[in-house]
Amino acid sequence: MLAAALVAALAWLAIGLAGLVPAGNAVLARRVLFPLGAAVGLALAAIGAQAAWTPAETLVAPLGLPDLPFHLRLDPLAGFFLLLLGAVSAGVSTYCAGYFRDETPLRLRLICLQYHAFLAAMAFVILADDAYLFMVAWETMALASYFLVTTDHQRPAIRNAGFLYLLVAHIGALAVLLCFGVMHTGGGDYTFDALREAQLSPFWASVAFLLAFFGFGAKAGLLPLHAWLPEAHPAAPSPVSALMSGVMIKTAIYGMVRVVYDLIGAVRWEWGLLVLVVGAATALFGILFALAQQDLKRLLAYSSVENIGIVLLGLGMSMVFFGFGQPQAGMLGLIASLYHAFNHAVFKSLLFLGAGSILHATGLRDLNALGGLLRRMPAVAFYFLIGTLSISALPPLNGFVSEWLTFQTALQAPLIEHGVMRSLVPLFAATLALSAALTAMCFVKVYGVAFLGRPRTQQPAVHDASLAERLGLAWLSAGCVVLGLFPSALLLTLNRVGESLTGASLGAAALESSWFWLVPTEPARASYSPVIFLLVVLAVVLVTIRVVLLYHGRVRIADPWDCGFPEQSTRMQDTAEGFAQPIRQIFGPVYLLRRHLPGPDDSHPRYSVKVEDRHWYWVYLPLARLAGILSAKVALLQRGRISTYLLYSFFTLIALLVFVR
Amino acid sequence: MNAGVALQVLQSILVVLIAPLVMGWVNVCRAWLQNRSAPSVWLPYYTLAKLFHKDAIIAHTASPLFRWMPYVLFGCMWLAAGIVPVLATDLPFAPAADIIALVGVFAMARVATALAAMDTGTAFGGLGARREMMVGFLAEPAMLMTLFTAAFISGSTQLATIVDTLAHREFAIYPSLAFAGVAFLMVLLAENARIPVDNPTTHLELTMIHEAMILEYSARHLALIEWAVAIKLVAYMTIGFALFLPWGIAPAGDWGALPLALAALGAKLALAGAGLAFLETLLAKMRIFLVAEFLSTAFLLAVLGMLIHFLVHA
Numbered sequence: 014m015l016a017a018a019l020v021a022a023l024a025w026l027a028i029g030l031a032g033l034v035p036a037g038n039a040v041l042a043r044r045v046l047f048p049l050g051a052a053v054g055l056a057l058a059a060i061g062a063q064a065a066w067t068p069a070e071t072l073v074a075p076l077g078l079p080d081l082p083f084h085l086r087l088d089p090l091a092g093f094f095l096l097l098l099g100a101v102s103a104g105v106s107t108y109c110a111g112y113f114r115d116e117t118p119l120r121l122r123l124i125c126l127q128y129h130a131f132l133a134a135m136a137f138v139i140l141a142d143d144a145y146l147f148m149v150a151w152e153t154m155a156l157a158s159y160f161l162v163t164t165d166h167q168r169p170a171i172r173n174a175g176f177l178y179l180l181v182a183h184i185g186a187l188a189v190l191l192c193f194g195v196m197h198t199g200g201g202d203y204t205f206d207a208l209r210e211a212q213l214s215p216f217w218a219s220v221a222f223l224l225a226f227f228g229f230g231a232k233a234g235l236l237p238l239h240a241w242l243p244e245a246h247p248a249a250p251s252p253v254s255a256l257m258s259g260v261m262i263k264t265a266i267y268g269m270v271r272v273v274y275d276l277i278g279a280v281r282w283e284w285g286l287l288v289l290v291v292g293a294a295t296a297l298f299g300i301l302f303a304l305a306q307q308d309l310k311r312l313l314a315y316s317s318v319e320n321i322g323i324v325l326l327g328l329g330m331s332m333v334f335f336g337f338g339q340p341q342a343g344m345l346g347l348i349a350s351l352y353h354a355f356n357h358a359v360f361k362s363l364l365f366l367g368a369g370s371i372l373h374a375t376g377l378r379d380l381n382a383l384g385g386l387l388r389r390m391p392a393v394a395f396y397f398l399i400g401t402l403s404i405s406a407l408p409p410l411n412g413f414v415s416e417w418l419t420f421q422t423a424l425q426a427p428l429i430e431h432g433v434m435r436s437l438v439p440l441f442a443a444t445l446a447l448s449a450a451l452t453a454m455c456f457v458k459v460y461g462v463a464f465l466g467r468p469r470t471q472q473p474a475v476h477d478a479s480l481a482e483r484l485g486l487a488w489l490s491a492g493c494v495v496l497g498l499f500p501s502a503l504l505l506t507l508n509r510v511g512e513s514l515t516g517a518s519l520g521a522a523a524l525e526s527s528w529f530w531l532v533p534t535e536p537a538r539a540s541y542s543p544v545i546f547l548l549v550v551l552a553v554v555l556v557t558i559r560v561v562l563l564y565h566g567r568v569r570i571a572d573p574w575d576c577g578f579p580e581q582s583t584r585m586q587d588t589a590e591g592f593a594q595p596i597r598q599i600f601g602p603v604y605l606l607r608r609h610l611p612g613p614d615d616s617h618p619r620y621s622v623k624v625e626d627r628h629w630y631w632v633y634l635p636l637a638r639l640a641g642i643l644s645a646k647v648a649l650l651q652r653g654r655i656s657t658y659l660l661y662s663f664f665t666l667i668a669l670l671v672f673v674r
Numbered sequence: 675m676n677a678g679v680a681l682q683v684l685q686s687i688l689v690v691l692i693a694p695l696v697m698g699w700v701n702v703c704r705a706w707l708q709n710r711s712a713p714s715v716w717l718p719y720y721t722l723a724k725l726f727h728k729d730a731i732i733a734h735t736a737s738p739l740f741r742w743m744p745y746v747l748f749g750c751m752w753l754a755a756g757i758v759p760v761l762a763t764d765l766p767f768a769p770a771a772d773i774i775a776l777v778g779v780f781a782m783a784r785v786a787t788a789l790a791a792m793d794t795g796t797a798f799g800g801l802g803a804r805r806e807m808m809v810g811f812l813a814e815p816a817m818l819m820t821l822f823t824a825a826f827i828s829g830s831t832q833l834a835t836i837v838d839t840l841a842h843r844e845f846a847i848y849p850s851l852a853f854a855g856v857a858f859l860m861v862l863l864a865e866n867a868r869i870p871v872d873n874p875t876t877h878l879e880l881t882m883i884h885e886a887m888i889l890e891y892s893a894r895h896l897a898l899i900e901w902a903v904a905i906k907l908v909a910y911m912t913i914g915f916a917l918f919l920p921w922g923i924a925p926a927g928d929w930g931a932l933p934l935a936l937a938a939l940g941a942k943l944a945l946a947g948a949g950l951a952f953l954e955t956l957l958a959k960m961r962i963f964l965v966a967e968f969l970s971t972a973f974l975l976a977v978l979g980m981l982i983h984f985l986v987h988a
Contacts, residue, residue, distance in 0.1 A: 385795065387737045398739075405785060408771070408778040420774050420818075424825055427984075436984040439822060443977055446818040450811035453781055457788045457807055466795030467735055536769065539831040545770035549756065553749040561894050564726060573733035574890055575796035576879050587792065587800025595808040599966045 014060060015070040015087040015140070018095060021057045022136035025050060029129030032122045039118030044110055046125055048481075050132065051106035057136065058099030064092030065506045069513070071142060078145075084204050086142035089513040090275070093351065093506065094139045094267045100492065101259050101358045102132055108366050108485025109252045111478065112373065124164060124250070131157035131256065138264050144193035144203040151189065151264075155182040158261060161253040162245045174244035181241045185231025189268065192224035196276055208276045218277050222284050225272040226291075233265035235325070236295045237628045239318045243302075246314035247378065251369025254310060258317045259362035263354050266324055270351070273332065274514045280343075282336025282434065288329030289437075293444040296322025300451045301603050304458070304596045305624040307380045307589035309368045312459065313361065316404070319448055320357040324350050326445055327419045330438060334425065337434070340517030342425035345533050348507040348519070349418035355503065356411045356496060360403040363489035367397040370478040370486070371463065377472075380462045380589040387464040389475040394464045396486040401460045403493040405453035409543035411496035414531065416449055417541055418504075421533045451596075458592040467583045498543045500531050590622050597622070605630070677929075678766040682756060685765065689755035689912070693904035694718035696911070696947055703951035718904065725897035733794045733890055743790035744891070744898035750783040751905040758912045761935045762924035763834040772831040773821040776913070777814060780865065783902070784810045791887035798879050802886025805962060809871060809883060812969035813864045816857055819976035823854040824917045826983050833916055841920035849986065853979030855918045860972035862910045864965065866903070868950065870957040871965050881959065911946045915939075 028050050032042050064070075069088035077083040087095075109128070113121055134157055137150035159182070163175035197203055198211045213221060231238040242262075246254045273280060299319030306312035331346025370393045371386065372378055387394040399410070406412040423442030429435040478486065496503060505524065512518045519533070526532040529544040575581055597604060605625040611618035650661070698715040705712035714720075732740065757771050757779075771779065788803035825831045827848065828839035864871040867884035876882055879889070888899050916923065922938025924931035960968065 385735075387739070387793075402782075402785070405781070406778070407782045407785060408775055413775075413778050417774050417778075421831070424822065424831060427826065427829075432984070436981050439819075439826075439980055440977065442822065443815055443819055443973075446815035447811070450781070450814040453785055454807040454811050457785055457792075457803065461789060461792030461800070461803060465737065465739070465789065465793045466800070530769075537830060537832065537835050539772050540769045541772060541775050542770040545767060546753070546775065549753050549767060549770070550746075550749040553752045554745045557745050557748055557898070561726070561898070564894075567729040569729050569731045570734050571731050573735055573794045573796045574731075575794075575798055576889060578797070581796065583795065585797040586795050587797075587804060592800065592804045595804060595963075595966075598963055599808075 014064055014067060015072050015085060018057060018060045018064070018087055018136070018140060019072070019074070019085060021053050021060065021099075022133045022140065024053045025129045025133040025136065028053070029126040029133070032125035032129075039121050042125060043113055043116075043121055046129075047106050047110040047113075050129055051103045051110075054099040054101075054103035054106055054132070056099070058096050058103065060087075061092040061095030061097075061099055062506070064095065065089040065509050066092075081145055083146040084142035085140045085146070086205070087140060089506075089510040090267070090270065091139045093355075093510045094263065095136065096506075097263060097355050097358050098132070098135055098139065098260050101362050101489070102256065104485045104488035104492070105252050105255050105259070105362055105366065106485075107488060108255075108369075108482050111481030111483075111485075112250070112252055112366075112369055114479070115373075120164070124161070127157050127160045128253070128256075131161060131253075131261075135260060135264055139267060142205045144190075144197070144205070144208070148186065148190060148193070151186055154261065154264070155179070155186065158249075158253070158257055162249040162257075164250055164253070165248070171248040174241075174248040178241040178245040181231050181238055185228045185238070188224045188228030188231070190228075192221050192228055192272065195221040195224060196272075205271075205276060209278070213277065215281070218279065219281070219284070221277055222273060222281075225269060226284075226288070229265040229268040229272075230291070231265075232268075233262045233321045233325075234295075234299075234318045235291055235321065236298050236318075237632050239295070239299070240626065240628060240633060242318055243306075243311045243314040243626075246317070246365075247308060247310040251310070251365055251372060254313070255362040255365035255369070258314065258365055259358040262317065262321060263358055266321075266328075266350075266354050269328065270347075270514070274347075280332050280335040282333045282431070285329045285332030285334075285336055286434070286437070288325050288332055289441050290329075292322045292325030292329050293441050294322070295319070296326065296448040297444060297451075298322075298603070300448045300455060301596065301600055302624070302626065304451060304455045304593045305590075305604060309371065309378045309380055309459065309463065310365070312380075312455070313364055313368060316452070316455065317357070317361055319452065320353070320361065320404075323416070323419065323445060323448065324353050324357065326350075326441055327353060327415070327422060330419070330422045330441070333429070333434060333438060334422075335515065335517075337429050337431060339425070339428045340515060341520060341534075342422060342428055344508065344511045344515070344517045344519055345418065345425065346422040347511045347515075348504060349415055349422050351507050351510065352418055352500075352503060353415035356403070356415050356493075359489055359492040359496060360400045360412060363396060363400040363486060363493065364404065366482070366486055366489065367393055367400060370482055373482075374475045374477070375472050377470075380459065382470045383463040384469040384583065384586065385465070385467045386475070390464075390477045392483050393478050393486065396483075396490045397464065398460065399490040399493050401456045403497065405456050406449045407453070408541075409497050409547045411493050411500075414497055414500045414541075414543070416445065417531075418533060419445055421539055424539070425534075454596070458589060462587065462589050462592065466586045469583050469586065469588075498547065499528065500543065501526065501528050504531065590620075597624075678764055681762060682765045682767050685761050686752060686756040689760055689908055690752060690901075690905055692943075693755075693908045694722060694901065696908050696943055697904040699944065699947040700907075700951050703948045704954055707951055707955040718900075722897045722901060725892075725900070726894050728893035730893040730895055733796075735794045736890070737793055740790050740793040740890075741895070743786050744895040744902070746786045747783050747902045748898045748905075750779050750786070751902040751909065754779050754909045755905050755912075757833065758909055759834050759837050759916055759923055760912045760939060761932060762928075763837050764925075765834065768834050769832060773825065773833055773836075774818070774831055776833070777818055777821070780817075780906070781810070781814060783906070787887055787899075791890075794890045796890065798882070798886045798889050802883060802889070805883040806887055809864050809965060809969070812966060812973070813861045816969055816973040816976050817861045817865070819973060819980055820854045820858045820861065821917075823850050823976065823979045823983055826980065827851070833913075837916050837920045837923055838925065840917070841923065841925075848983075850979040850983035851918065853975050853982060855914075857972040857976035857979065858914055858917065860968060860975075862914065863953070864969055864972075866907045866910055869954040870960045871968065873959050876959075881962075883962075908943070911943060912939075914946070915942050
């Protein structure tokens with residue numbers, strides 16, 4: 014099984030290199046290599062799904078440095094994330110086969126190489142069983158995605174976005190490296206087995222946790238390390254954004270779960286509290302800023318920040334419950350959080366791909382220039398609607414399932430033997446409720462402004478997505494529906510994953526309930542059946558239509574009424590800013606607003622508002638200034654005179670001799 | 675089981691059929707309180723019949739989503755009416771959706787309505803959708819927290835279990851439920867577009883919330899929407915009864931208690947309708963941005979109720 018996974022990951026590398034063959038036909042490469050990559054993804058998903066149910070396998074690969082071979086391991090946790098990576102990338106790769114049709118051969122070859130190297134690196138991050146391979150794969154992943162982000166490197170804005178991404182990625186990687194250093198406690202062995210064995214004092218365990226949380230948090234986009242997401246995602250080509258947002262930031266969740274539950278082991282509830290606080294802040298901040306955006310891809314990027322916050326809310330609750338010795342409730346939280354990670358991977362990739370199709374068809378990302386796309390891109394509109402409903406956490410689709418599970422976790426709060434924490438946990442559920450309701454508003458805005466209504470600008474010849482694009486979108490939409498309607502299969506898999514990590518398990522009632530019921534603890538406490546739910550609504554809808562039309566189905570087509578107002582223009586429709594105006598009013602202090610109000614005698618008034626992130630002024634710019642000042646100070650050492658440098662060497666040697674003696 | 679299914683179907687049909695009557699009753703009470711001569715209590719049925727009879731007019735800018743919305747809305751509300759233990763607690767479909775899923779059903783209905791409102795590309799539609807979503811995101815967390823308080827008291831998110839627990843406790847005053855009750859009432863007013871948040875009888879487009887969204891609808895589509903709105907009101911009222919006045923609802927398997935349950939339901943609905951009319955006569959509609967304060971107060975009250983539960987029972 015592990016060997017098969019290794020072969021699949023290497024196959025991705027081979028596909029990427031195959032694109033470079035100079036004699037090859039670039040169009041052929043696009044039509045063959047990307048679907049081949051999708052097939053590899055499917056295979057990997059199958060391997061991952063099976064690995065979740067089999068004991069862990071390990072392998073020492075004859076690769077790496079002479080004395081430092083690569084260790085690989087396929088356990089249920091790795092299996093689950095391989096399933097996520099494979100299943101989502103299958104959809105995205107299929108989509109790529111249609112999406113990159115306008116690229117020049119050279120660029121296409123480079124994209125193909127970087128794209129598949131990116132996929133392979135993510136597979137190796139998940140399979141790694143020593144800190145060395147993990148860091149190599151982690152950095153390869155960052156580099157490959159950096160090159161993908163800067164595909165359009167001719168534009169300075171995109172180079173800047175790429176640089177910011179690389180910077181945050183490296184600061185994060187540094188913290189992860191330090192975390193492995195702390196856990197390793199000087200044993201000289203960096204395999205995960207050795208790290209598991211190491212006995213950390215509570216202080217050093219907490220240091221390791223903080224480093225891991227910071228390091229992986231930088232990749233996941235936690236507050237205040239989120240700044241790269243809204244810059245890098247719009248810069249990258251849409252399928253790459255889909256992969257980065259859908260899968261790559263989940264590898265950070267994988268890293269957190271691996272380090273906290275597996276390598277450190279003994280979870281403390283104080284860590285959980287920190288995760289909850291940061292998660293809640295991230296979720297609320299992310300969705301509030303998503304609501305204020307008008308660039309579709311920036312909006313989706315901020316929404317990813319929010320969803321990572323929701324994943325962390327589940328994870329934090331789980332850590333709190335494990336910390337207080339309530340493994341069953343802790344398992345529920347872990348399952349909810351990983352379920353949401355999977356859901357987010359599916360619907361966010363779907364939405365980014367949909368945004369890509371819009372960009373392809375209209376050349377626009379600005380919501381205020383779109384409108385009425387439903388009539389001209391019906392297929393994309395249909396799939397995007399599924400994504401919209403899923404991310405808004407509406408039953409019976411998948412977003413609701415993970416949110417429901419997170420709420421159920423919060424409702425286990427009475428088990429906690431600590432008065433303050435017991436009342437705090439439901440408060441985080443309240444944050445989740447608020448951000449979920451705001452998400453619904455945000456995506457009603459997206460769908461309403463982009464797909465409904467009438468076009469706000471003239472767009473000649475808007476075409477629907479190509480066949481390959483539609484296949485990719487359909488695959489991910491099917492994922493949203495299946496994960497929403499049949500949650501118990503993934504629930505059981507995740508229970509197995511958690512069992513292999515912590516030894517705990519959900520209750521018997523949860524494991525024995527039939528396939529269309531979702532029962533987290535006991536049937537009398539809570540249950541949910543999306544299938545029955547859907548069937549009842551569907552039956553009522555169909556019967557009602559039948560009965561109503563039996564009476565009469567007469568329809569007259571007319572102009573929109575709009576209270577009889579005669580001169581309607583498309584500019585009178587709500588814009589993206591207009592729709593979010595109540596939010597800016599209510600949550601005003603959160604934003605830094607720069608408004609342009611037209612004067613009273615302006616005959617073509619245009620209102621505009623620019624929303625800025627205060628973190629730039631509070632965190633990033635001061636840090637940049639500090640880095641500048643420090644660099645200037647370091648420059649003092651550089652006098653350009655050889656005698657000075659020799660003096661430095663001399664003093665260094667003296668100092669070393671003092672230590673070594 | 676079969677008897678259960680029959681009861682389930684009967685209960686949902688009953689709720690759907692009496693919903694316009696409750697609406698009519700609220701209007702009658704309000705007319706009395708405002709010293710007007712009251713319309714017939716059956717007026718909503720006549721209105722529905724009239725609307726079903728008319729030809730539907732659909733804007734040429736509308737998409738299929740616009741036509742589907744009324745049916746989806748109606749289906750969601752029917753489901754909600756079927757889940758809430760209105761008459762008895764042994765409803766076979768009820769385990770399919772607990773209180774969180776119930777909030778999800780209402781959210782689904784709201785999103786469908788808001789999307790349909792933006793579909794024709796008119797100015798008022800977008801305005802209504804935006805305001806409705808604003809009210810929604812403020813009301814939904816407050817509603818969930820209210821329900822969580824009840825869920826913490828009874829240790830379950832199943833409405834049937836909640837009713838069984840709350841109805842059979844010894845008579846004691848739960849301070850947490852008092853807070854939750856006030857919060858729930860505020861959410862009920864907001865979610866059902868009643869005064870002071872919205873005015874269901876307004877004719878001023880600029881102050882509309884719910885009505886602005888459905889301005890483009892006519893005939894059978896409008897009838898279904900109006901009907902769904904009435905069902906929603908009854909569903910909210912019955913959720914309130916289940917949480918705060920659970921007495922009289924027939925326990926599982928007790929068929930003899932059904933007539934009593936029916937009578938209790940009638941009395942409670944009549945009182946609730948009169949109370950709603952009284953509130954609406956007393957209050958004035960508030961400015962749109964005061965709604966945010968109104969509903970965040972509801973949210974805070976609900977959260978306070980939950981905290982008090984933990985303090986008292988710790």
